[in-house]
Every structure is written in C-alpha cells, then in structure tokens.
Amino acid sequence: MRAWQYEGGGAPIALNEVAEPQPGPTQVVIDVKAAGLCHSDIMYMETGDAVMPFLPMTQGHENAGVISAIGAEVTGFRIGDVVGVNSAGVQLPLGMFTPGGFADKLAADYRDLARVPAGLDLSLAALATDAGMTSYHAIIKAGGARSGMKVGVIGFGGLGQIGARAAVLAGAQVHVAEMKEDVWPIALEAGVVDCVRDADEWAEDVVNPMAGGSFDLIVDYAGFDTTQKAVNAVKRGGTVVQVGLGKPTMTLITPTILGKTLIGSLGGTVTDIEEVFDLMLRGEITPVYTEIPFDEIGAGLDRLKNNEVTGRLVARFGD
Incomplete structure (x- = not known):
C-alpha cells in the first residue's frame, strides 16, 4: 500500500510502498478515507530523528475511515463502521511514535475510536479528530x-x-x-x-x-x-x-x-471528538478547509510550512 513517510535527516516526506498493517488484539484496521494535514506534522519532521522510535515513520494523525479488519479483543465495533481516531488516546501518538494515517490503511486501538454520525462529511470527521478535538478541549474543557x-x-x-x-x-x-x-x-x-x-x-x-x-x-x-x-x-x-x-x-x-x-493543553478525548462531530453535523461549527488528493500530501505540507493555507488542508482518498 502507499504511505507518506518521514525517512530522517530532515528530508521532505516521501511516498513509499509499504506492507499493509495487521490488527493487534485490541486494534482495528481502518481503510483511510480522509486525513488532515497539521503543522505538527512539520514539527515532527524537524524533531523526529531524536524521538521517533524507528524510521521511516508513516505520518498523519488526523484520520477518518472505514473499519476493514478487527482484532480478537475488540468489542463494540464491527467491519464497515465509519470512525475517526483519537491520536492522543490509548495508543502511542500516531505519526510520531506509531504509524499514522497518511496511508491507505491504518491500525488503531479500538478505545481510541470515535463513531462518525451518518451524514457527516468525512473531511470534517477527519479534521475533527485533532483540529477539532484539540481546540475544543483547550478552550471548553481546559479553559x-x-x-x-x-x-x-x-x-x-x-x-x-x-x-x-x-x-x-x-x-x-x-x-x-x-x-x-x-x-x-x-x-x-x-x-x-x-x-x-x-x-x-x-x-x-x-x-x-x-x-x-x-x-x-x-x-x-x-x-x-x-x-x-x-x-x-x-x-x-x-x-x-x-x-x-x-x-x-x-x-x-x-x-x-x-x-x-x-x-x-494536549489533545483531548473521544468524547470531545464526538461532541465536535455533533456540532459539525448540526452546522454549528463549519470550519474552512480545502481538500487535496492523496498524492499531494507532500506538496500540501510545503504549503502549510510556507503559511499558504487558510483553515485546514484535508487529503481525500478513494471513497
């Protein structure tokens, strides 16, 4: 499968072919449909050599998609469920310490999953898992x-x-x-x-x-x-x-x-994500964002670094 990875040495993110993930006992595999691009992705590339446990590292910590495989100890979810992933939850942070969602598939702990309500666009669902969760938790819960x-x-x-x-x-x-x-x-x-x-x-x-x-x-x-x-x-x-x-x-x-x-304030909770999902579904929060194809993730991060983005960039995969 395809994966955008940081390879080390301060090099730009690279598009590589990698093996598909297999779910651990408490994990699901998600066919990624949308992934938000974040300034933290750039920070990870600037500091990653010293802290990432292995390289290359698949980046992307703001993800939504459809469950395609389930580990033996997973409860409450099934194949076909549409979910977003809390990258600051039970599992080590995605894209920094464990492979993230700038890839066709992503393995995530089921306890970090937020259910995407019917009718919510998956680009909004993806950006809600970090830009939504982190900002909402900071100002409403922490502040x-x-x-x-x-x-x-x-x-x-x-x-x-x-x-x-x-x-x-x-x-x-x-x-x-x-x-x-x-x-x-x-x-x-x-x-x-x-x-x-x-x-x-x-x-x-x-x-x-x-x-x-x-x-x-x-x-x-x-x-x-x-x-x-x-x-x-x-x-x-x-x-x-x-x-x-x-x-x-x-x-x-x-x-x-x-x-x-x-x-x-760092991240938030699955509950925060689902509260943001609800506000987005009701049209109370309507963030500005721009969709780009999967193949343009590298160029999109360059746009972010150069302060050329209004709102959020979201990469859309094949639906």
Whole structure:
C-alpha cells in the first residue's frame, strides 16, 4: 500500500510502498478515507530523528475511515463502521511514535475510536479528530470558556477557527489576534467581536504588567512569540491555555505570571471528538478547509510550512 513517510535527516516526506498493517488484539484496521494535514506534522519532521522510535515513520494523525479488519479483543465495533481516531488516546501518538494515517490503511486501538454520525462529511470527521478535538478541549474543557467571560484566541487557523466558534457557542465574548487579515471576515462571521493583528494590542491599556489586562481566558493556538503577550493581556486570576507549538522554547517574564494560571493543553478525548462531530453535523461549527488528493500530501505540507493555507488542508482518498 502507499504511505507518506518521514525517512530522517530532515528530508521532505516521501511516498513509499509499504506492507499493509495487521490488527493487534485490541486494534482495528481502518481503510483511510480522509486525513488532515497539521503543522505538527512539520514539527515532527524537524524533531523526529531524536524521538521517533524507528524510521521511516508513516505520518498523519488526523484520520477518518472505514473499519476493514478487527482484532480478537475488540468489542463494540464491527467491519464497515465509519470512525475517526483519537491520536492522543490509548495508543502511542500516531505519526510520531506509531504509524499514522497518511496511508491507505491504518491500525488503531479500538478505545481510541470515535463513531462518525451518518451524514457527516468525512473531511470534517477527519479534521475533527485533532483540529477539532484539540481546540475544543483547550478552550471548553481546559479553559472553561462560558457565558460572561472575555476570551482571547491567538491564531485563527485550523485550530483557532474551531476554538473561537466553540467559545462563541458557549456564550463568551471572543476576540481574535491573527496576522492574516484576509481571514478576519471569517472570524467575524463566526461570531467573534473583533480582530487585531497582534496580541500585543490587547495589552496596550495595561498600566501595571503584574496586574495584567482585562481577559478572563486566552488560548494560544500559535505558540510563536505569543505566549508572553497572552500572559500580559490576561487579568489577575485569569488563565492562559497554551496549545500552539510554533517554537520549541519560550521565555516568560516571571513577575507577569504571578497570580495567573498557565496551562498546557494536549489533545483531548473521544468524547470531545464526538461532541465536535455533533456540532459539525448540526452546522454549528463549519470550519474552512480545502481538500487535496492523496498524492499531494507532500506538496500540501510545503504549503502549510510556507503559511499558504487558510483553515485546514484535508487529503481525500478513494471513497
């Protein structure tokens, strides 16, 4: 079968022929139908040599498809079920420590499967398993966004667009910091109050940096030079949730974090995925995404790296 793999040495992802996976006792094999492309895939190629247990590694951690084989200990699922896969669940992370879904078939633990409801497009189902789950968990479960809160979202990309909309649905007053002004109309249409280019603008009225700004909650989906800006803008007693991994390290001015909470949010749960599925099926969350063919995954990752993508890229396989 075909598989897009990172081979090591910082080389671009390569399309190879590999053996089809066989299910372990608690695994199913999924015929992949859609796979989202993520900035984390690029990060994995930049850091993978030191941490991946073996190379080449099939990448792709945002997947949906149809079960085609079942292990002996699997319960609750059967061949033909349409599922998405939680890449941050029981099984080691897909595409980083175990083969992912940039391939015709994928082996996944049945406890990491989210049932795709009838009528939900598989591109949406795929991106919901990471961009949806991760952004939703960070802002709703970890951050606790709710009615009456002033919430900031840094980065209105594949994750930020879903997180911002989830907070709007929760009744929060949502503000977005996003450098790409061409996506501002999308943010406003999603119910965001306003947009700025730089989160620094949220802290312009801060007289005492130790006291902070006016935000109850800020979720940073970027992770470049943005974390300190979030800390500056959140008020005393407020929370910053870090999701984005744009840079491998960050520096914070110690006094500015006092009296505030900084949380790192990673992934989420199958329940989070299924809640996002439901919101998508009902049309409450309608993320912007672009479909590409399987053969263009390598070029698609280059587009992501060069910041040439609005929303999410999703590779569609043969249905």
